[in-house]
Amino acid sequence: MTDYRKIVFGKTDAREESAEYPDLLMNGYFxxxxxxxxxxxxxxxxxxxxxxxxxxxxxxxxxxxxxxxxxxxxxxxxxxxxxxxxxxxxxxxxxxxxxxxxxxxxxxxxxxxxxxxxxxxxxxxxxxxxxxxxxxxxxxxxxxxxxxxxxxxxxxxxxxxxxxxxxxxxxxxxxxxxxxxxxxxxxxxxxxxxxxxxxxxxxxxxxxxxxxxxxxxxxxxxxxxxxxxxxxxxxxxxxxxxxxxxxxxxxxxxxxxxxxxxxxxxxxFNWYPEGSDAAKDSDLMSMVNMRARLVFPEVDDLFDEFFPSDYRGHEIRSELLGFTRFTPRDLLQLLVSIQHRCTAPRVSAETMEKGLVDYSLEYFLPEIKDEMAGYLPFDSIDAIMEILASFRSREFSFSAFDQAVQQSARLSGLSSSDILKVLFDCSAIGLASPSGEGGQFKYRNRHASCTQSDRFVIHQGLCKGLDITL
Ligand SMILES: Nc1ncnc2c1ncn2[C@@H]1O[C@H](COP(=O)(O)OP(=O)(O)O)[C@@H](O)[C@H]1O
Ligand SMILES: [Mg+2]
Missing domain, CATH: 3.40.50 (Rossmann fold)
Structure with a gap:
């Protein structure tokens, strides 16, 4: 019988993965x-x-x-x-x-x-x-x-x-x-x-x-x-x-x-064609299916086999991809976090919810902070994250952000627009879309610039880590 808990998704870093599971990289490389x-x-x-x-x-x-x-x-x-x-x-x-x-x-x-x-x-x-x-x-x-x-x-x-x-x-x-x-x-x-x-x-x-x-x-x-x-x-x-x-x-x-x-x-490396919305046919999905099939060759589609068909009323694959920056590392780590919470062969809605919280707190938030560390003084990063958390909602305006930055002693000497640019470039935030659905992120459109809008949206992957309700 197939069991989600038995699939090996690999490690965060490919060098470690290669040392621990060489077969996974050899046979599960897309x-x-x-x-x-x-x-x-x-x-x-x-x-x-x-x-x-x-x-x-x-x-x-x-x-x-x-x-x-x-x-x-x-x-x-x-x-x-x-x-x-x-x-x-x-x-x-x-x-x-x-x-x-x-x-x-x-x-x-x-x-x-x-x-x-x-x-x-x-x-x-x-x-x-x-x-x-x-x-x-x-x-x-x-x-x-x-x-x-x-x-x-x-x-x-x-x-x-x-x-x-x-x-x-x-x-x-x-x-x-x-x-x-x-x-x-x-x-x-x-x-x-x-x-x-x-x-x-x-x-x-x-x-x-x-x-x-x-x-x-x-x-x-x-x-x-x-x-x-x-x-x-x-x-x-x-x-x-x-x-x-x-x-x-x-x-x-x-x-x-x-x-x-x-x-x-x-x-x-382009794992998901820019502008495309076909989550089901993306290379990312083919990659995770490939890894699932190494353990269960009979499994045609990982999500059909193990997951509920939707997450909060939306198609499961597109929803889960919304928690990633469309990289194999993000998606695999998300699946691993869900797996750690699994107590049955199939993933329940409740398991998924717990896994997403772990993913956000233990993987996505630290990853984004790590990425920001290449651009901003190390001690400013927590202060910036606290400002995002203080909005209590995914969407915020430039003026609200600017005001909070001005008031933060730990951010003195940094300009709000420079900080926003770093947040945008690291995909911690995207441009809010007028329809209120999702947002436009750098990883989906590398020509996008944060000067194109004065309303922003926090990445879904960060929200649970910042205690923001989706
Ligand atoms: N082509 C691929 N097929 C399957 N898994 C992959 C592929 N590329 C990356 N991965 C997975 O994503 C993880 C992160 O990739 P890595 O090569 O460490 O990223 P980076 O670009 O930061 O060096 C790897 O551990 C591996 O599990
Ligand atoms: Mg590397």
Whole structure:
């Protein structure tokens, strides 16, 4: 007999999910927008998506399912020492160029390490093999396994330590990082390789929760990845660097070429076509059904099988999606919260209600606060949430919000419109619709702006956490 409680929906974060339930990621990965195909078959190398849209899941899926001909390396930028990185290049050049050079170094060394570790990849001559091994061993680079450690090693050694016997001149102390980089570049492109190497860089998301976002370094990394990908292609080396990046961070990058990069080089996770109302046919629904079928292959539709047909008089799927920002993480966590409250094989209206309260309090509210922390001082966030809660209803006006902000000592120095913009960009609030039904949220229409209206609506997912009646 089928039982909702037995379905495994997975973990909040794909890296943990991959460690705990690798089969779930391998067999329960929904090919949204065929992004994994696009990564493998096109030149696109920037993968954009909101928080929880499946960026890490893509990287883990590629790792778990790569065939014998593909090698996937997924270094993370979590806790990456950006400040130190900016200092490893000496001289007076523009900071962005220094960062670009530093990234060239990091990425090339990582690619070289991967090529050396692959027994099938061979430098064209024996002499090259000897030079490569000598270079990596003498400089200590062979033992470094994270990008962070590579930065630390580079900054602690003088360039001289890397300069081995490859320079033709005697005065090796003067050798610049530039020269060493070109040396590594030659070593890399000298390899003959039949396997495909993917270097998938994740963790750019975490930067947003830290203070002082290193925008410049992220821009430099993206441009360097683009240049190196072109260089590898020209040298007929099957290596590709891929960068996973939160859409909102990408939008904020101070880069004049951003639009060009977005159009020509990026893919976007889009789980629910903009403007569409067909909840039943969305990829999100297909994804959860796929996971349900791993346990109960006979289940055609998770909601038909286990849920009441409506929630407060409306179609169940659209209603439940209204509690999410249309990301797999939100929807899966909502289903998990309901599951934790389940005491029978099917979900009752009462169970659903309890699950939605838990979801709002334990998942959605903290998630939104986390997201806001990338944009506003940490201690202002609770004060803002208290203001939203004080309205006691989902809808509010700009003037009511402005008045409350003016009166809050904890928010002095912050402007109401700036705070509203952050709330809107994080989808904590949307534009109130004239009909009073729902609202327009950023995740449904990325061109929407909070200046288009002076009436707002609080996201349904937050309401129970803020004790606002729906
Ligand atoms: N294509 C997918 N198919 C099935 N589940 C997915 C997919 N993408 C993401 N998920 C689920 O959503 C959760 C959050 O995804 P994750 O990759 O961690 O998001 P982020 O974009 O923040 O890195 C994952 O743990 C996984 O359970
Ligand atoms: Mg992630």
């Amino acid at each position: 090919p949204v927008d065929n992004i994994s195909e696009q990564v493998l078959k096109t030149d696109k190398f920037i993968i954009l998506g909101n928080k929880g849209s499946g960026k890490t899941a893509l990287s883990e899926y590629l790792k778990l399912t790569s065939d014998a001909n593909t090698i996937v390396d997924g270094p993370s930028l979590k806790s990456f020492p950006f400040k130190v990185l900016g200092k490893i290049v000496a001289g007076e050049s523009e900071p962005v160029l220094k960062h670009k050079l530093a990234w060239r170094w990091l990425l090339l060394v990582r690619v070289l390490q991967n090529l050396v570790l692959d027994p099938d990849a061979k430098p064209s001559t024996k002499k090259d093999l000897r030079k490569t091994t000598e270079f990596l061993v003498q400089s200590g680079l062979m033992d470094v396994d994270s990008l962070s450690d590579l930065v630390k090693l580079t900054s602690s050694l003088s360039v001289k330590a890397f300069s081995i016997e490859h320079t033709t001149r005697e005065e090796t102390a003067d050798v610049s990082l530039d020269l060493i980089i070109n040396y590594v570049k030659d070593l890399v492109v000298g390899f003959k390789e039949s396997h495909r190497h993917l270097l998938v860089i994740d963790g750019v998301d975490e930067i947003l929760t830290a203070r002082g976002i290193p925008f410049l370094s992220v821009v430099a990394m993206i441009h360097e990845a683009q240049d190196l990908n072109l260089f590898f292609r020209a040298g007929d080396l099957p290596v590709k660097i891929i960068i996973l990046c939160r859409t909102d961070l990408f939008e904020r990058l101070p880069d004049p070429d951003k639009n060009k990069l977005r159009r020509d080089c990026s893919c976007l």
